[in-house]
Amino acid sequence: MSAWTRILKALLRLLILVVSARAFSAQPDSALQTRGRQFIGFDSFASFTQNTGSSTNERILLSPEIRSQMPFNEVVVSWNAQMPPGSYLMIEAQAIYPDSLTKFYTLGLWSTDPARTPRQSVPNQSDANGDVATDVLILRRPSDRLRLRLHFQSDRTSVPVLKFLGICFTDTNAALTELPPNTNAWGKLVDAPERSQMIYPNGKALCSPTTVSMLLGYWAGTLNRPELDRPVPEIVNAIYDSQWQGTGNWPFNMAYAGSFPGMRAYVARLSDISELESWICKDIPVGLSVDYDRLRAKGPGPNGHLVVCVGFTKEGDPIINDPGTSKHVRKVFPRKNLIGAWACSKNTVYLVYPLTATLPRDDFGHWDSDTSRRWNAIRH
Numbered sequence: 001m002s003a004w005t006r007i008l009k010a011l012l013r014l015l016i017l018v019v020s021a022r023a024f025s026a027q028p029d030s031a032l033q034t035r036g037r038q039f040i041g042f043d044s045f046a047s048f049t050q051n052t053g054s055s056t057n058e059r060i061l062l063s064p065e066i067r068s069q070m071p072f073n074e075v076v077v078s079w080n081a082q083m084p085p086g087s088y089l090m091i092e093a094q095a096i097y098p099d100s101l102t103k104f105y106t107l108g109l110w111s112t113d114p115a116r117t118p119r120q121s122v123p124n125q126s127d128a129n130g131d132v133a134t135d136v137l138i139l140r141r142p143s144d145r146l147r148l149r150l151h152f153q154s155d156r157t158s159v160p161v162l163k164f165l166g167i168c169f170t171d172t173n174a175a176l177t178e179l180p181p182n183t184n185a186w187g188k189l190v191d192a193p194e195r196s197q198m199i200y201p202n203g204k205a206l207c208s209p210t211t212v213s214m215l216l217g218y219w220a221g222t223l224n225r226p227e228l229d230r231p232v233p234e235i236v237n238a239i240y241d242s243q244w245q246g247t248g249n250w251p252f253n254m255a256y257a258g259s260f261p262g263m264r265a266y267v268a269r270l271s272d273i274s275e276l277e278s279w280i281c282k283d284i285p286v287g288l289s290v291d292y293d294r295l296r297a298k299g300p301g302p303n304g305h306l307v308v309c310v311g312f313t314k315e316g317d318p319i320i321n322d323p324g325t326s327k328h329v330r331k332v333f334p335r336k337n338l339i340g341a342w343a344c345s346k347n348t349v350y351l352v353y354p355l356t357a358t359l360p361r362d363d364f365g366h367w368d369s370d371t372s373r374r375w376n377a378i379r380h
Contacts, residue, residue: 033363033364034069034070034171034174034364034365035174035176035271035272035364035366036070036170036171036172036173036174036175036176036271037168037169037170037171037174037268037269037270037271037346037347037364037365037366038068038069038070038072038168038169038365038366038372038375039166039167039168039169039268039269039365039366039367039368039372040066040068040166040167040169040372040375040376041164041165041166041167041266041368041372041373041376042063042164042165042166043163043164043165045061045162045165047063047064048061048062048063048064049061049062049064050062053151053153055153057153057154057155058151058152058153059151059152059154060149060150060151060152061148061149061150061152061162062147062148062149063147063148063149064147065096065145065146065147066145066146066147066148066167067144067145068144068145068146068169069365069375070144070169070171070174071142071143071144071171072139072142072143072144072169072170072171073138073139073140073141073142073143073170073171073172073173074136074137074138074139074169074170074172074346075093075136075137075139075146075167075168075169075170076135076136076137076167076168076170076250076251076267076269076348077091077093077107077108077137077148077165077166077167077168077251078164078165078166078167078168078250078251078254078255078258078265078266078267079091079110079150079162079164079165079166079251079254079255079258080162080163080164080254080255080258080259080263080264080265080266081110081160081161081162081163081164081255081258081259082160082161082163082259083110083111083112083160083259084112084154084157084158084159084160085112085113085116085158086113086116086117086154086155086158087111087112087113087117087152087153087154087155087158087159087160088109088110088111088117088118088119088152088153089109089110089111089150089151089152089153089160089162090106090108090109090110090150090151090153091106091107091108091110091148091149091150091251092104092105092106092107092148092149092150092151093105093107093137093146093147093148093149094146094147094148094149095129095130095137095139095143095145095146096143096145096146096147097141097143097145102127102129102130102139103127103129104149105125105130105131105132105137106122106125106132107122107132107135107137107251108120108121108122108135108249108251108252109121109122110251110252110255112238112259114240114242117153118242119240119241119242119252120241120242120243120244121134121135121241121243121244121249122243123243128140129141134241134244134249135249135250135251135252135267142171142173146167146169148165148167150162150165163258164258164264164266164368166266166267166268166368168266168267168268168269170269170346172346176271176272178272179271179272179274179275180274181273181274181277181316182274182277182278182281183277183316184277184281185277185278185280185281185311185312186277186312186313186314186315186316187312187313187314188280188281188311188312189310189311189319190218190280190283190284190285190310190311191218191310192214192215192217192218192285192308192310192321193214193217193218193221193321194214194321194329194330195210195213195214195217195232195321195323195329196210196323196324196325196326196327196329197209197210197232197323197324198323198324198325198326199326200232200233204324205246205247205248206232206236206247206323207248207305207306207307207323207324208239208247208248208249208250208253208306209232209235209236209239209247209253210232210306210323211253211287211306211307211308211323211350212235212239212253212256212257212287212350212352213230213231213232213235214285214308214321214323215257215285215287215308215350215352216228216229216230216257216260216352217229217230218285219263219352219353219354222283223354227260228260228263235247235253235256238256239252239253239255239256248304248306250267250289250348250350251267253265253350254266254267254350254352257350257352258352262354262355262356263352263353263354263355264351264352264353264354264355264368265350265351265352265353266351266367266368267348267349267350267351268348268349268351268366268367268368269345269346269347269348269349269366270347270349270366271347271364271366272347273318273335273338273339273342275360275364275366276288276309276318276349277312278360278361279309279351279360280309280310280311280312281360282357282358282359282360284351284353284357284359284360285308285309285310285321286308286309286349286350286351287306287307287308287309287349287350287351287352288306288307288308288309288320288338288342288345288348288349288350289304289305289306289342289345289348289349289350290304290305290306290307290338290341290342290344290345291303291304291305291340291341291344291345292304292305292324292341293341294337294340294341294344295307295320295333295337295338295341296333296337297334297337301341301344302344304344304345305324306323306350307320307321307322307323307324308320308321308323309321309338310330313332316335317332317333317334317335318332318333318335318338319331319332320332320333320338351367351368
């Protein structure tokens with residue numbers, strides 16, 4: 001090969017690299033389709049402003065302006081933190097408009113020791129701009145920007161440590177077209193333990209902590225970490241919302257699951273059952289918020305319920321660990337039933353997995369992934 005030939009080939013390779021880089025950098029943000037949902041996660045808080053509160057024991061983190069890729073009218077915020085006894089966390093969110101700001105809405109008071117510090121949702125926040133429905137900020141007109149404020153209170157001997165913060169944006173008016181199914185999940189089972197809420201006193205109200213117990217129980221066996229296998233009553237005591245007087249507060253459940261070392265847990269919203277199938281392909285069970293009546297074809301609801309998707313039949317019907325029954329917890333439901341029942345929560349999911357897990361490809365930025373992180377970097 002002559003010297004000129006080697007030079008021409010090197011120049012050609014360089015030209016290909018330049019063109020590829022320009023094509024990637026020129027890709028508009030709109031190329032990342034939202035399908036009415038977006039997830040933004042933080043595990044570093046260097047961009048947040050830190051201040052001391054009204055006392056030396058209070059620390060306040062104020063986020064920068066967080067821009068979404070789309071207009072949103074609902075927000076769910078999740079957090080994973082190490083919370084020593086005697087400490088608590090208050091989470092607030094403020095929507096930003098070109099002409100005004102909303103007030104800071106309180107999305108929750110979180111504590112692992114409610115006898116000393118509060119653990120509850122905050123009612124009666126409705127105003128002209130929006131309201132908080134237990135754990136969901138609902139805006140009366142869409143925004144595309146948000147700011148979060150977190151108050152940490154602790155005694156002098158212990159300091160809370162924030163490990164992760166996740167923001168799930170939803171445009172409830174988005175029209176969702178059906179995606180092609182991920183048939184690689186058909187015929188696959190992720191063997192999460194089967195557990196019933198009905199064996200406990202007041203069992204009818206314990207679907208969420210039982211779902212969390214099944215998810216953590218799966219990882220206890222998979223990772224050989226028995227400390228993750230927690231009984232339902234323990235989880236009930238750890239996540240009970242004293243204001244709502246129940247155990248169904250979505251972020252509270254995920255704050256508990258994500259408090260274990262090496263684990264991540266948060267609330268997200270998917271846009272199609274094919275995304276759920278992608279998680280099953282990676283051997284990761286997923287908690288689903290559904291309308292129980294629609295799931296069982298017994299009426300239009302509403303009848304909120306939490307279940308675990310553990311697989312799909314060879315025909316594509318979902319295999320569900322349903323804690324709402326005392327026998328035969330594992331069931332198969334018609335695919336169309338799950339789609340309709342799950343849509344009632346805007347396809348809300350509990351995602352619980354170790355930091356070492358290999359996650360499915362995230363084409364739309366719907367969970368804490370390389371895609372959503374790159375999206376976050378592009379926008380901010």
